[in-house]
Amino acid sequence: MMTIRLQREDFDLADEIAALTRGRTDIGAVASFTGICRGDDQMAAMTLEHYPGMAEAEVARHVEEAQARWPLLGVTVIHRYGRLVPGDNIVLVVTAAAHREPAFAAAEFLMDYLKTRAPFWKKEERAESVQWVAPKGTDDAAAGRWTGSAPRRDAAE
Amino acid sequence: MAPARVIAYLAGMKLIYFAWVRERVGKPEEDVDPPAGITTVGELVTWLAGRGEEYAYAFENAKVIRAAIDHTHVRADAHIAGAREIAFFPPMTGG
Numbered sequence: 178m179m180t181i182r183l184q185r186e187d188f189d190l191a192d193e194i195a196a197l198t199r200g201r202t203d204i205g206a207v208a209s210f211t212g213i214c215r216g217d218d219q220m221a222a223m224t225l226e227h228y229p230g231m232a233e234a235e236v237a238r239h240v241e242e243a244q245a246r247w248p249l250l251g252v253t254v255i256h257r258y259g260r261l262v263p264g265d266n267i268v269l270v271v272t273a274a275a276h277r278e279p280a281f282a283a284a285e286f287l288m289d290y291l292k293t294r295a296p297f298w299k300k301e302e303r304a305e306s307v308q309w310v311a312p313k314g315t316d317d318a319a320a321g322r323w324t325g326s327a328p329r330r331d332a333a334e
Numbered sequence: 335m336a337p338a339r340v341i342a343y344l345a346g347m348k349l350i351y352f353a354w355v356r357e358r359v360g361k362p363e364e365d366v367d368p369p370a371g372i373t374t375v376g377e378l379v380t381w382l383a384g385r386g387e388e389y390a391y392a393f394e395n396a397k398v399i400r401a402a403i404d405h406t407h408v409r410a411d412a413h414i415a416g417a418r419e420i421a422f423f424p425p426m427t428g429g
Contacts (some may be wrong), residue, residue: 212346212429225428226353228421231405235361256428260355288429296421297428298353309354 178251181236183227185259187268197251197273204250208280210288216263221302225258225267228296232256241291246286247279251302252286256297286323291315350425355399358392375401376410378420400425
């Protein structure tokens, strides 16, 4: 079971886990990751822009890859877009499996790829400035550990 | 029956921009008809950069610009023949 949603609205972790596991007796492990908007450096708000159509397709490709790598019994990915303030949820990944190892690993794999390959862009608002977030090398390195090499940042050279 | 590639060409090519690429170009999308000699994404970027100040600014550092053809990530050497929608955007910062 695969659920992918891109939405402005908030999500509820408990509801999503319940939807994934309801009526099932084969699931023995559920792992989840929730990304939350931080308010450090006096950030007032962030706006998340996405590429409709491609964002869904790219997330689906990576969920399919996770399903090929690990024996998963369910995956839910929700990514919000629009304007968010500190404390707001940004992203949710829930993975279900018979045992904990594939659930943990697949959740981490999906988050690493969402950071570097899913077409979303963050713009941060502060009192004195509004600026697009620069990519982090540590995110490339995190995604690269699943393939043995970091994905290219210089795609259009 | 005309091949699909010819139909796609006649229908025009849509370019779509995101984040600061969109802000610098000054529009979210447009239809273009590049010259016949423009065959790859990299050549398209060079051609776009010569279309005016706003394009020169958006594409001034071509190395950081990412591209997708019809919703799939591509590299600069990807061929654009048959593309319906080509997107240009900065490195992604979701999650």
